[in-house]
Amino acid sequence: xxxxxxxxxxxxxxxxxxxxxxxxxxxxxxxxxxxxxxxxxxxxxxxxxxxxxxxxxxxxxxxxxxxxxxxxxxxxxxxxxxxxxxxxxxxxxxxxxxxxxxxxxxxxxxxxxx
Amino acid sequence: xxxxxxxxxxxxxxxxxxxxxxxxxxxxxxxxxxxxxxxxxxxxxxxxxxxxxxxxxxxxxxxxxxxxxxxxxxxxxxxxxxxxxxxxxxxxxxxxxxxxxxxxxxxxxxxx
Numbered sequence: 001x002x003x004x005x006x007x008x009x010x011x012x013x014x015x016x017x018x019x020x021x022x023x024x025x026x027x028x029x030x031x032x033x034x035x036x037x038x039x040x041x042x043x044x045x046x047x048x049x050x051x052x053x054x055x056x057x058x059x060x061x062x063x064x065x066x067x068x069x070x071x072x073x074x075x076x077x078x079x080x081x082x083x084x085x086x087x088x089x090x091x092x093x094x095x096x097x098x099x100x101x102x103x104x105x106x107x108x109x110x111x112x113x114x
Numbered sequence: 115x116x117x118x119x120x121x122x123x124x125x126x127x128x129x130x131x132x133x134x135x136x137x138x139x140x141x142x143x144x145x146x147x148x149x150x151x152x153x154x155x156x157x158x159x160x161x162x163x164x165x166x167x168x169x170x171x172x173x174x175x176x177x178x179x180x181x182x183x184x185x186x187x188x189x190x191x192x193x194x195x196x197x198x199x200x201x202x203x204x205x206x207x208x209x210x211x212x213x214x215x216x217x218x219x220x221x222x223x224x225x226x
Contacts, residue, residue, distance in 0.1 A: 004156075031213040043219035044204065051212065089156070093213040101147070101172070102206070102215045104157040 002027045002094045004105035012111040013080055021075040021108045023090035028068045031093035035064050035075050038087045038107070047088075048075070080112045117141050120205050120218035127195050127225055135190045135221050137205030145208040146188040148172075148180060150201040151220075157204060163188055195225040 003026045013019050023033070032051045036044040048057045048064040050073070056065040063076040073090055087107040094103050118139045127133050139146065144165045149157040159172030161180040169182055177199060181189045192199055205218040 034215060036217075041202070041220075041222065044217040046214070046216070049212070049214050091157075091215070093208075093215070101159055101162060102208070103159075104149075106154060106156040 002030075002092065002103050004090060004092055004103050006088075006090060006105040006108050008108060009106070010109040010111075012113060014113050015080060015082060017080050017112075018076065018078050019080055019110070021077070021088050021090075021110070023073040023075070023105055025071045025073075025092050025103075027094065028071055029095045030068065031095050033064075033066055033073050034091050034093070034102070035062075035073075036089040036091065038089060040087075044089065077110075080110075082112045082114050085110055085112050116219065117216045118205055118207055118218035120203075120221050122221060123219065124222045125224070127223070129196055129225055131195050133192045133195055133223070135203055135205075135223070137188045137190070137218060138186050139188075139205075139207040139216070140186065141207050141209070141216060142185070143207045143209055144185060145210060146182070147206040147208070147215075148178075148188065148190045149204045149206065150174065150199075151204060152201050160190065160203075192223075192225075195223075197225045199223065200225045 007022045034049045035047045050066040061078040089107045091102045091104045121136045147162045148160040151157045163169045163182045179191045203221045
């Protein structure tokens with residue numbers, strides 16, 4: 001059964017710092033991995049999608065990497081800003097079962113202090 | 115307009131009441147999903163549907179039912195709401211070509 005974990009559960013950094021969020025998954029048979037952002041009580045905003053054949057994706061100050069063999073992904077945020085404060089969720093599109101579904105990690109709550 | 119729209123956005127209901135959460139999508143994808151989110155537990159799959167005639171239970175389907183009225187519409191019902199169904203509910207659709215998921219803004223349901 002696919003399981004997704006995220007470390008740390010919460011992170012607080014001063015504005016301007018570069019930071020890394022970690023995501024691990026137990027079964028490497030995935031279609032892709034997606035990073036989402038969730039503001040409190042709000043919906044999910046897709047940040048980056050990495051296909052299983054790719055190693056990384058970049059969007060602005062965000063860079064996500066994928067190492068499928070080790071079951072790991074990182075989300076790197078450069079020059080953090082207070083507006084980056086949110087919960088970040090990673091999710092894998094799992095091909096290990098009889099149907100395609102997206103399995104989520106519990107999230108990392110990020111607080112960027114001005 | 116949003117790709118995936120959920121209604122209502124917020125709802126408070128009493129224990130034992132029947133309630134329906136609605137979802138519609140404009141992406142044209144066949145695959146649709148309902149998830150619930152609880153603090154510290156992440157999102158868990160309730161039901162999923164691959165087309166109008168294909169509906170399947172997810173990992174936490176007890177107490178819920180769904181209806182796929184059309185390719186674009188997928189509704190979630192709580193037949194007799196109970197307090198532990200208080201959660202944030204998300205509807206999603208998935209692009210079958212690249213398996214990218216698109217989520218609605220969520221419905222915050224409180225059962226008192």
